[in-house]
Amino acid sequence: MTQFLVLGSLEMRRAGELVPVRGMRQQKLLALLLLSVGRVVPVDVLVDELWETPPSSARTQVHNAVHDLRRILPVGGGSSLITADIGYRLTVPDDALDSHLFTGRVRAAKQAERENRLTEAVRLLQSALDLWRGDAFAGIKCSAVLGAAVTLDEQRLTAIEDLMALRLSAGECNAVVGELQALIAKYPLREALRGSLMTALCRSGRQADALAVYDEGRRHLVEELGLEPGRRLQTLHAEILADSPAVHGAERPARPPGAGRPPATDSAPATGGPEAPGPVPPAGPPVRTPGRNFLPPGLADFTGRAGDVRRLLDAVGVGGEASPGVVAVDGTAGAGKTSLVVHVGHRLAAAHPDGQYAVELHGFSPLREPVPPEEALGVLLQADGVAADALPEGTAARSALWRSRLAGRRCLLVLDDALDTAQIRPLLPGTGGVTVLVTSRRALSALDGAVRMPLDVMTHEDAVALFGRIAGPARAAAEPGEIARAVALCGHLPLAVRIAATRLRDRPSMSARDLAERLSHPAGRRRCLRTSDRDLAQLLSPSFGRLTAAERRCSRLLSLHPAASFDRGRAGAVTGLGPEDAEELLDVLLDDNLIRQDAPDRFSFHELLRDCARELPVEQEEGARGQRAVTEKASGASAGTRPSAAALVSRPRIAA
Numbered sequence: 001m002t003q004f005l006v007l008g009s010l011e012m013r014r015a016g017e018l019v020p021v022r023g024m025r026q027q028k029l030l031a032l033l034l035l036s037v038g039r040v041v042p043v044d045v046l047v048d049e050l051w052e053t054p055p056s057s058a059r060t061q062v063h064n065a066v067h068d069l070r071r072i073l074p075v076g077g078g079s080s081l082i083t084a085d086i087g088y089r090l091t092v093p094d095d096a097l098d099s100h101l102f103t104g105r106v107r108a109a110k111q112a113e114r115e116n117r118l119t120e121a122v123r124l125l126q127s128a129l130d131l132w133r134g135d136a137f138a139g140i141k142c143s144a145v146l147g148a149a150v151t152l153d154e155q156r157l158t159a160i161e162d163l164m165a166l167r168l169s170a171g172e173c174n175a176v177v178g179e180l181q182a183l184i185a186k187y188p189l190r191e192a193l194r195g196s197l198m199t200a201l202c203r204s205g206r207q208a209d210a211l212a213v214y215d216e217g218r219r220h221l222v223e224e225l226g227l228e229p230g231r232r233l234q235t236l237h238a239e240i241l242a243d244s245p246a247v248h249g250a251e252r253p254a255r256p257p258g259a260g261r262p263p264a265t266d267s268a269p270a271t272g273g274p275e276a277p278g279p280v281p282p283a284g285p286p287v288r289t290p291g292r293n294f295l296p297p298g299l300a301d302f303t304g305r306a307g308d309v310r311r312l313l314d315a316v317g318v319g320g321e322a323s324p325g326v327v328a329v330d331g332t333a334g335a336g337k338t339s340l341v342v343h344v345g346h347r348l349a350a351a352h353p354d355g356q357y358a359v360e361l362h363g364f365s366p367l368r369e370p371v372p373p374e375e376a377l378g379v380l381l382q383a384d385g386v387a388a389d390a391l392p393e394g395t396a397a398r399s400a401l402w403r404s405r406l407a408g409r410r411c412l413l414v415l416d417d418a419l420d421t422a423q424i425r426p427l428l429p430g431t432g433g434v435t436v437l438v439t440s441r442r443a444l445s446a447l448d449g450a451v452r453m454p455l456d457v458m459t460h461e462d463a464v465a466l467f468g469r470i471a472g473p474a475r476a477a478a479e480p481g482e483i484a485r486a487v488a489l490c491g492h493l494p495l496a497v498r499i500a501a502t503r504l505r506d507r508p509s510m511s512a513r514d515l516a517e518r519l520s521h522p523a524g525r526r527r528c529l530r531t532s533d534r535d536l537a538q539l540l541s542p543s544f545g546r547l548t549a550a551e552r553r554c555s556r557l558l559s560l561h562p563a564a565s566f567d568r569g570r571a572g573a574v575t576g577l578g579p580e581d582a583e584e585l586l587d588v589l590l591d592d593n594l595i596r597q598d599a600p601d602r603f604s605f606h607e608l609l610r611d612c613a614r615e616l617p618v619e620q621e622e623g624a625r626g627q628r629a630v631t632e633k634a635s636g637a638s639a640g641t642r643p644s645a646a647a648l649v650s651r652p653r654i655a656a
């Protein structure tokens with residue numbers, strides 16, 4: 001089926017593949033026809049919109065443009081471009097136009113809300129907003145299209161406001177704070193968003209922060225418009241000052257005078273939690289606090305990945321009632337595993353009302369050793385309400401307590417940056433009802449019963465869109481070709497694209513062409529993909545650091561070979577390994593997502609991983625021998641001495 005996409009840059013896709021609509025005039029023509037889909041658009045209207053000062057041949061040029069457009073439009077399937085007496089009428093199925101899908105899902109969400117099906121309403125609104133890829137009709141500049149784009153963008157903002165309010169009604173107070181803060185920073189005058197943030201903060205026990213959000217909004221309104229906040233926001237402000245039961249929602253009774261926050265723990269929440277819990281009650285047994293959300297805040301500029309989001313949501317539904325649903329997302333460093341899982345985790349929060357937990361396991365952290373299971377269990381148990389002095393000693397005892405507390409509950413558990421299955425197996429629940437999302441740089445093949453979801457780099461279109469959102473629309477529109485080149489030189493790796501776009505955004509005097517030139521050679525890439533607080537090479541290197549010395553040496557030799565890809569025979573010749581040992585090496589590198597398999601017997605490095613592999617430290621004599629092997633192979637000579645197979649298999653792999 002052919003899809004017409006206007007919620008972002010104008011695109012036409014057939015079976016998922018982009019169909020080029022060449023030339024701005026043809027794009028404007030398609031946009032104008034899509035605005036009035038099913039209705040005749042007079043030729044005079046098209047002429048007025050396509051030209052500020054129409055030439056004498058304008059009508060002929062419109063006819064020619066329509067003829068060219070017909071050649072790329074789909075035939076049949078409910079789509080047609082018909083010539084009428086005074087103009088043209090484009091007909092497409094409702095589900096082929098993303099703006100129609102958006103409005104339909106918003107209407108369905110409102111109906112679900114009226115029928116008190118809040119979970120369904122949240123799902124529908126989120127799915128409607130997921131259709132957006134940027135500003136409506138981005139890049140199309142004619143009055144009719146600009147007016148329609150403003151209307152669609154306003155509908156999008158209203159849907160976001162409704163979604164935040166619904167999630168608050170569903171009890172996602174902590175979960176929405178970060179998202180609302182990012183939205184307020186972008187739309188400071190939207191009082192509905194500000195009111196939702198005030199409510200979320202107040203219900204999270206942060207009354208002072210909620211009042212500060214009001215004061216900030218009032219200052220914006222007074223300074224920019226000379227207005228006071230609206231009556232609803234003023235009423236909410238008064239209710240927060242009075243700690244009124246109304247601000248806490250009908251489901252929560254008023255707290256008695258002098259009551260503090262709900263009992264919590266004396267530990268920091270699992271990684272990424274929006275706030276640290278308060279002190280432990282002085283007496284009484286450990287308490288369970290269902291409904292608490294410790295997920296990290298989602299990225300405000302999360303872009304693309306629509307297919308991966310759907311895959312992950314589908315995978316979550318694979319587990320049945322009798323067993324825990326575990327989905328393991330693996331991919332190379334910087335591929336966006338954590339961002340994807342957190343994004344989907346927030347969407348799943350309403351379906352897991354008994355708590356959402358996250359813990360960073362630092363399996364491949366360049367700054368610290370992996371977190372032992374006993375320590376991770378301590379963090380999770382304290383987040384669930386167990387006092388520090390009530391924690392049992394030993395991994396087995398803590399694992400048993402954790403499973404008993406999860407039994408019969410609908411919870412979400414995110415285990416980020418896992419080293420191997422031995423690290424995460426003690427953290428898994430024992431019964432159904434709990435969804436577990438795991439991220440790792442390795443394929444966790446030995447995690448029985450889990451659904452594996454490999455995550456690749458972004459598509460070119462999504463990577464360009466992400467770059468544009470970060471660098472800003474003006475920078476993105478100025479040099480689209482150079483930005484596309486820079487994105488390609490980043491290998492479409494999300495973290496690399498993010499760092500490169502940040503560099504361009506923060507350096508107004510730098511052009512996209514300058515950036516692309518610097519990214520075009522390894523030394524420049526290393527410098528460009530590093531900021532004051534992020535260094536891509538430093539983040540990628542730990543993936544190789546977990547290899548044995550022999551595996552690192554062979555990885556370096558493969559990276560030094562001039563060919564872009566290699567098969568098993570070439571890998572053996574370059575590294576000096578026999579066929580079985582070469583296959584063993586490739587399996588190790590594939591499992592660790594250090595190389596990719598382009599065909600059944602064709603492999604390659606991601607360009608940025610190749611840069612890292614070339615800088616792997618080796619012993620001086622090994623380095624000299626390895627360089628000779630590469631040189632000899634490139635000239636057709638025989639490779640050097642082969643290390644024993646035992647050197648490659650001596651490192652323990654993921655536990656079965």
